[in-house]
Amino acid sequence: MLIPHPLLGLRDAEEFTYLGDARLLDRPDGMAEGAAAAFYEYVHLRDNPAGVHRELWFHEQGDRSWLVVTRNTVTHEILGAELARNVKGGAA
Amino acid sequence: MRYSGLRVIKEALTGHKGWKPIWRNPEPQSSYDYIIIGGGGHGLATAYYLSNTFKKARIAVLEKGWLGSGNIGRNTTIIRSNYLLPGNEPFYEFSMKLWENLEQEFNFNAMVSQRGILNLLHTDAQRDAYRRRGNAMILAGADAELLDQDGVRAMYPWLNFDNARFPIKGGLLQRRAGTARHDGVAWGYARGADLKGVDLIQNCEVTGFRIENGTMRGVETSRGYIAANKVGVAVAGSTGRVMAMAGMRMPIESHVLQAFVSEGLKPTIDGVITFGAGHFYVSQSDKGGLVFGGDIDGYNSYAQRGNMAVIEDVAQGGMALMPAIGRARLLRVWGGIMDMSMDGSPIIDRTPVSGLYLNAGWCYGGFKATPASGYAFAHLLATDTPHETARAYRLDRFERGLPIDEKGMGAQPNLH
Ligand SMILES: Cc1cc2nc3c(=O)[nH]c(=O)nc-3n(C[C@H](O)[C@H](O)[C@H](O)COP(=O)(O)OP(=O)(O)OC[C@H]3O[C@@H](n4cnc5c(N)ncnc54)[C@H](O)[C@@H]3O)c2cc1C
Numbered sequence: 001m002l003i004p005h006p007l008l009g010l011r012d013a014e015e016f017t018y019l020g021d022a023r024l025l026d027r028p029d030g031m032a033e034g035a036a037a038a039f040y041e042y043v044h045l046r047d048n049p050a051g052v053h054r055e056l057w058f059h060e061q062g063d064r065s066w067l068v069v070t071r072n073t074v075t076h077e078i079l080g081a082e083l084a085r086n087v088k089g090g091a092a
Numbered sequence: 093m094r095y096s097g098l099r100v101i102k103e104a105l106t107g108h109k110g111w112k113p114i115w116r117n118p119e120p121q122s123s124y125d126y127i128i129i130g131g132g133g134h135g136l137a138t139a140y141y142l143s144n145t146f147k148k149a150r151i152a153v154l155e156k157g158w159l160g161s162g163n164i165g166r167n168t169t170i171i172r173s174n175y176l177l178p179g180n181e182p183f184y185e186f187s188m189k190l191w192e193n194l195e196q197e198f199n200f201n202a203m204v205s206q207r208g209i210l211n212l213l214h215t216d217a218q219r220d221a222y223r224r225r226g227n228a229m230i231l232a233g234a235d236a237e238l239l240d241q242d243g244v245r246a247m248y249p250w251l252n253f254d255n256a257r258f259p260i261k262g263g264l265l266q267r268r269a270g271t272a273r274h275d276g277v278a279w280g281y282a283r284g285a286d287l288k289g290v291d292l293i294q295n296c297e298v299t300g301f302r303i304e305n306g307t308m309r310g311v312e313t314s315r316g317y318i319a320a321n322k323v324g325v326a327v328a329g330s331t332g333r334v335m336a337m338a339g340m341r342m343p344i345e346s347h348v349l350q351a352f353v354s355e356g357l358k359p360t361i362d363g364v365i366t367f368g369a370g371h372f373y374v375s376q377s378d379k380g381g382l383v384f385g386g387d388i389d390g391y392n393s394y395a396q397r398g399n400m401a402v403i404e405d406v407a408q409g410g411m412a413l414m415p416a417i418g419r420a421r422l423l424r425v426w427g428g429i430m431d432m433s434m435d436g437s438p439i440i441d442r443t444p445v446s447g448l449y450l451n452a453g454w455c456y457g458g459f460k461a462t463p464a465s466g467y468a469f470a471h472l473l474a475t476d477t478p479h480e481t482a483r484a485y486r487l488d489r490f491e492r493g494l495p496i497d498e499k500g501m502g503a504q505p506n507l508h
Contacts, residue, residue, distance in 0.1 A: 001399055012401075013391075013399070013401070014401045018390050018391045018506060019504075020345065020392070020504075020505075020506075021392075037491075040490065040491045041341070043434075043490075043503045044343040044434045044490040044491070044503055045341040045342065045343055046332070046341065046342065046343070046344065046345050047332070047336075047341060048332030048333075048341075048342065048344060048345050048346055048392065049332075049333075050332075050333055050346075050394040053392055055391070055392065071391075073346070073392045073393050073394050073395070074394045074395055075395065076393065076395055076399070
């Protein structure tokens with residue numbers, strides 16, 4: 001699989017480490033009401049779709065940026081990649 | 093029909109014209125007492141024990157493809173009970189004992205072969221860890237032996253003992269472990285269930301659930317609606333998709349695992365060898381092919397094929413362990429979809445929907461579990477209580493902070 005890195009162009013997926021669903025960017029507030037339940041879902045439950053999946057890849061052997069890659073889990077076709085910090089609005 | 097040596101001789105003398113299909117191909121009825129979704133190893137074993145051991149009737153297995161078209165027909169056939177944790181080891185040892193009597197039990201040749209599994213070790217720390225694991229196994233009634241380097245050399249003199257990074261210092265041996273014919277296991281259970289009147293319905297995909305006031309009423313399928321008050325889901329890699337139809341998110345990600353077989357070679361490896369440090373394991377099939385594999389690819393996948401990078405990685409592991417493998421040609425590569433759970437251990441439990449039961453999270457190691465998984469799931473479906481060896485496999489263990497994490501990796505499915 002080749003990942004279209006927004007800054008570096010097409011890079012081999014081998015240069016990256018995979019974390020999982022990009023929803024992990026939305027970390028619950030640990031101080032909020034119901035934080036325990038929110039963290040249980042955040043840490044353990046996944047949509048795990050067959051089809052389009054937005055997911056986090058870390059360019060470990062490259063520029064060490066986090067990407068949000070949009071990929072089809074049935075065909076392995078990669079539909080796009082963005083810098084995670086842009087998706088997250090600079091907060092991460 | 094009972095199989096026997098006499099029968100084989102008789103058929104050989106009469107041109108093998110007397111063999112008949114070994115299960116019926118029935119139309120679905122409008123309702124059942126029990127529906128099992130998934131005609132893989134676990135679904136078929138569940139139907140077998142539900143009908144044979146727990147004496148239940150009006151049972152159907154619904155399979156979207158043909159029986160055994162999923163992981164049961166794709167795995168590398170290793171059976172073992174060499175786990176460490178108390179939630180796991182008694183269950184896998186129960187499975188091992190069921191394997192040891194399986195062929196007599198269902199009168200079918202599953203080619204169960206207790207040829208032994210050897211886990212190689214390379215450091216003092218690993219020796220300590222394996223000693224501890226071996227003791228845990230023995231405490232649970234399994235067998236384990238710690239071998240030193242000479243012990244390993246006596247078994248497999250041609251291994252690369254002096255690898256600079258991972259010199260072989262010994263290994264943990266379980267002699268009662270081994271391999272079994274994966275398809276034969278599925279067929280044996282299917283036949284045994286069919287003989288007790290279980291309807292094995294193929295080309296029947298479950299497309300939805302009918303749930304009223306939190307209670308299971310039946311399933312929508314590609315062959316129409318079928319009513320049932322008790323529905324057991326045993327769909328391995330498809331768990332996320334199927335349970336989403338019941339409105340549930342699962343502590344599971346689907347990942348692809350690849351496996352490999354070489355051309356047929358002369359007998360070389362008479363047991364199973366695992367080289368965990370090099371992400372490689374190997375055995376030799378009765379036809380002579382080297383059957384081997386390594387890690388999952390590591391990203392979410394529903395494609396039953398993987399990527400080149402892992403093929404290379406596994407080949408490198410093989411070369412490091414047994415350089416002679418470089419001379420063998422690869423015959424086939426394939427993949428299957430793993431239900432990777434958040435702690436690497438399975439789930440056999442009820443769900444928040446009354447009448448909906450779940451059997452999932454087998455990761456890359458559910459083949460060895462097939463007999464115990466079927467037995468425990470049938471126990472749960474028949475009695476509404478967990479089997480004594482499967483009590484820890486609860487769906488709510490993640491919420492309650494009671495994961496069963498053999499590898500200590502945390503909630504990161506691609507690391508288990
Ligand atoms: C390459 C590879 C190597 C492996 N090696 C080993 C090993 O050496 N030892 C070991 O212990 N384990 C191994 N495993 C793991 C083992 O194969 C699985 O954990 C186990 O087979 C899963 O249970 P099962 O047999 O019931 O799954 P499956 O055979 O996959 O059964 C699930 C069935 O559900 C059906 N299904 C899915 N969705 C629906 C639906 N909506 N409606 C109806 N039916 C549906 C599927 O078609 C499938 O037939 C390996 C797996 C792979 C892929």
